[in-house]
Amino acid sequence: MQFTHEHQQIYDTTKKFVETEINPHVLEWEKAGFWPAHEVLKKMGGLGLLGISKPDSVGGLGLDYSYQVAFAEALGFCTCGGIPMAIGVQTDMATPALARFGSDYLKENFLKPAVAGEMVAAIAVSEPGAGSDVAGIKTTARKVGEEYVISGSKLWITNGTQADWACMLVNSGEGDRHGNKSLIVVPLDAKGVDRRQKLDKLGQRSSDTAMIFLDEVRVPARNLIGQEGKGFTYQMQQFQEERLFLSASIIAAMERVIDDTAAYTRQRQAFGQSILDNQYVQFRLSELKTEVEALRALTYRATTELVAGRDAALLASMAKLKSGRLGREVTDACLQFWGGQGYMWESSVAQFYRDLRLHSIGGGADEVMLGIISKRLGYGGKRKPS
Amino acid sequence: MKALVSVKRVVDYNVRIQVKPDGSGVVTDGVKFSVNPFDEIAMEEAVRLKEKGKITEIVAVTIGGAKCEETLRTALAFGADRAVHVKEEGEVQPLTAAQALAAVFKKEGANLFLLGKQAIDDDANQTGQMVAALLDLPQATFASKVELEASKATVTREVDAGLETLEIDLPAVITADLRLNEPRYLKLPDIMKAKKKPIEAVTLADLGVTAGAGLKASKTVAPPKRSKGVVVKTVDELIAALKGKGLI
Ligand SMILES: Cc1cc2nc3c(=O)[nH]c(=O)nc-3n(C[C@H](O)[C@H](O)[C@H](O)COP(=O)(O)OP(=O)(O)OC[C@H]3O[C@@H](n4cnc5c(N)ncnc54)[C@H](O)[C@@H]3O)c2cc1C
Ligand SMILES: Cc1cc2nc3c(=O)[nH]c(=O)nc-3n(C[C@H](O)[C@H](O)[C@H](O)COP(=O)(O)OP(=O)(O)OC[C@H]3O[C@@H](n4cnc5c(N)ncnc54)[C@H](O)[C@@H]3O)c2cc1C
Numbered sequence A: 001m002q003f004t005h006e007h008q009q010i011y012d013t014t015k016k017f018v019e020t021e022i023n024p025h026v027l028e029w030e031k032a033g034f035w036p037a038h039e040v041l042k043k044m045g046g047l048g049l050l051g052i053s054k055p056d057s058v059g060g061l062g063l064d065y066s067y068q069v070a071f072a073e074a075l076g077f078c079t080c081g082g083i084p085m086a087i088g089v090q091t092d093m094a095t096p097a098l099a100r101f102g103s104d105y106l107k108e109n110f111l112k113p114a115v116a117g118e119m120v121a122a123i124a125v126s127e128p129g130a131g132s133d134v135a136g137i138k139t140t141a142r143k144v145g146e147e148y149v150i151s152g153s154k155l156w157i158t159n160g161t162q163a164d165w166a167c168m169l170v171n172s173g174e175g176d177r178h179g180n181k182s183l184i185v186v187p188l189d190a191k192g193v194d195r196r197q198k199l200d201k202l203g204q205r206s207s208d209t210a211m212i213f214l215d216e217v218r219v220p221a222r223n224l225i226g227q228e229g230k231g232f233t234y235q236m237q238q239f240q241e242e243r244l245f246l247s248a249s250i251i252a253a254m255e256r257v258i259d260d261t262a263a264y265t266r267q268r269q270a271f272g273q274s275i276l277d278n279q280y281v282q283f284r285l286s287e288l289k290t291e292v293e294a295l296r297a298l299t300y301r302a303t304t305e306l307v308a309g310r311d312a313a314l315l316a317s318m319a320k321l322k323s324g325r326l327g328r329e330v331t332d333a334c335l336q337f338w339g340g341q342g343y344m345w346e347s348s349v350a351q352f353y354r355d356l357r358l359h360s361i362g363g364g365a366d367e368v369m370l371g372i373i374s375k376r377l378g379y380g381g382k383r384k385p386s
Numbered sequence B: 001m002k003a004l005v006s007v008k009r010v011v012d013y014n015v016r017i018q019v020k021p022d023g024s025g026v027v028t029d030g031v032k033f034s035v036n037p038f039d040e041i042a043m044e045e046a047v048r049l050k051e052k053g054k055i056t057e058i059v060a061v062t063i064g065g066a067k068c069e070e071t072l073r074t075a076l077a078f079g080a081d082r083a084v085h086v087k088e089e090g091e092v093q094p095l096t097a098a099q100a101l102a103a104v105f106k107k108e109g110a111n112l113f114l115l116g117k118q119a120i121d122d123d124a125n126q127t128g129q130m131v132a133a134l135l136d137l138p139q140a141t142f143a144s145k146v147e148l149e150a151s152k153a154t155v156t157r158e159v160d161a162g163l164e165t166l167e168i169d170l171p172a173v174i175t176a177d178l179r180l181n182e183p184r185y186l187k188l189p190d191i192m193k194a195k196k197k198p199i200e201a202v203t204l205a206d207l208g209v210t211a212g213a214g215l216k217a218s219k220t221v222a223p224p225k226r227s228k229g230v231v232v233k234t235v236d237e238l239i240a241a242l243k244g245k246g247l248i
Helices: A005-032 A038-045 A065-075 A082-093 A098-100 A104-116 A229-250 A251-265 A279-307 A313-343 A349-360 A368-376 B037-051 B068-078 B094-108 B129-133 B188-194 B234-246
Strands: A121-124 A140-142 A149-159 A165-171 A181-187 A193-198 A209-220 B002-006 B009-011 B033-035 B057-064 B082-087 B112-116 B139-148 B152-159 B162-169 B172-175 B197-201
Touching: A005 A038, A005 A065, A005 A082, A005 B068, A005 B129, A005 B197, A038 A104, A065 A082, A065 A229, A065 A251, A065 A279, A082 A229, A098 A104, A098 A181, A098 A229, A104 B002, A104 B068, A121 A149, A140 A165, A140 B162, A149 A165, A165 A229, A165 B188, A181 A209, A181 A229, A181 A368, A209 B033, A209 B068, A229 A279, A229 A313, A251 A279, A251 A313, A251 A349, A279 A313, A313 A349, A313 A368, B002 B037, B002 B094, B009 B068, B033 B037, B037 B057, B037 B068, B037 B112, B037 B139, B037 B172, B057 B068, B057 B094, B068 B082, B068 B188, B068 B197, B082 B094, B094 B112, B094 B129, B112 B129, B139 B162, B152 B172
Parallel strands: A121 A165, B002 B057, B002 B112, B057 B082, B082 B197, B112 B172, B139 B172
Antiparallel strands: A140 A149, A149 A209, A165 A181, A193 A209, B009 B033, B139 B152, B152 B162
């Protein structure tokens, strides 16, 4: 992936937005357990930041995914992990399938407002009984006349307490668990939707996460994305963007943690020298910087494959796996060098220790990535009969 | 009314400048470059004046090598209508730059030349003044407020004694200070549109300018390292410390 002048400009605008419009509010939003998604996304939509790789017809820029990666990377300058992730839900998790397979009606009424930042979107796949095992979801959609009637529940839904609509995976039929699913756009103000339960999390606290109950929720049949029964396939495809976004979005955060650690240990004295004067500390931080740079290279390479129209599943899964693991390694190693101060809630290293921990779980756990990688490499990966 | 705005490519203000080991200059390889922040402010002002209907066309100009095209693209994304690239790969000294800019101004028949009060690389703070002298035009430097009418400009400038207001006839040269405005975010559609706006390439020779070599940089050295500070608890302690150092 080549970082052209335009990539750099998109990166610069995003970084400037994060530093002036988001970072000054992070502490307040972290404390409140909520970020004003409508307000922030509206501003971002006005700058054209929410539709970089979406088509012109919905107000996007129609650029290839490498520009989106530049955007994701610059979001990493946020001083917490929750908000970049929540923005990514809007741009890369809830909307790719809609852009690819949605009808003109759906694009006009749901995608276009999401690109403009006038509507907040959520992706609703996980459930109390199925996270990694996506095909095991239990929520059903029955077709009754010109409507789908949806019942079930969705768990850990980012932006869930305030989103206007969700791209929801449901069982729309019987039979093969990979061929009985559909993606449906569900307006979250519909009758029968109860999303009052905001979840209390270890980290990513400014990002609201909801449990959503669906009791006989009626949605027009035309809210179906693409074809009935293709939902699982669409979702697996949509995970590509999600995984690349997630990998790219925490690179700068990790670099910040390492830089902050170098700065802190440089001024902290112990045993007659600074903590950073210990070669052990220098070497560890240098090694971590190297690892982050390698993750960036891997993410770019996966992006190049995706942009070239080749199957990027293997490399995107590798990038996702590596970013989740490295997020934990960097924050744990750095927190150690801060000593007692690192263990304090308000330290920047503790912030990312909490926030980046999600990345080995959300968007597909490390083991799920390893499953995909093993299968692609031909090491096994035979599915047990369900 | 046509405005000419010059934009210079400089090492980004966030970069920690490193002096080359042989003292022949500063390290520029692998370093991020941006538009000189003061020129960005000048460009923003031009765009605002255009939005108010005071200016009809904005032409951006830069002098330098191939890489400077990026600087012009940024200016075009800000809102310049077209750009002039004075191509020169070698060193461009302040007087040469001023001569070239004055020539472009004349060639364009512009009414207003807006630029930063200085570039953050050499901090020379003389281009605007020299252009005004070469063209024998009125100048208002360090502008913190600009109001434009058909044939004159009212410029508020920050001086040691406070604020000074100048009324100058157009055409004129105005240099932008930090507090003139806050440059906008570049909108992504504008970034992409800038790719298609025209950039005209000219050489110093085309403008009838010969690169001067009147100045010679003899050596570049890093500023002395700041020595460690001390924390004082009271004003009395502070006064005593300053007296002790013979500073008051
Ligand atoms: C803060 C947050 C935000 C989220 N946002 C969303 C959202 O917006 N939308 C949404 O749909 N979901 C969301 N999720 C849910 C997330 O996608 C799931 O938590 C994730 O997919 C893991 O599923 P699970 O929690 O059910 O874990 P489980 O499936 O119960 O797995 C638990 C653990 O078992 C191990 N494991 C699983 N499978 C295997 C295997 N095959 N081999 C070996 N080990 C295995 C892994 O270590 C895994 O972490 C969010 C979660 C969190 C915490
Ligand atoms: C929750 C909590 C409860 C506590 N309770 C108490 C208490 O009840 N009483 C009390 O007295 N203290 C208490 N402490 C303080 C605790 O003992 C110190 O935090 C600990 O000894 C580390 O000291 P420090 O934080 O000053 O880290 P520093 O001395 O600043 O060290 C920071 C880091 O630098 C690295 N480092 C240090 N020295 C070296 C070296 N020579 N070579 C290489 N690396 C090095 C290590 O990774 C270390 O973690 C508590 C701390 C916490 C967080």
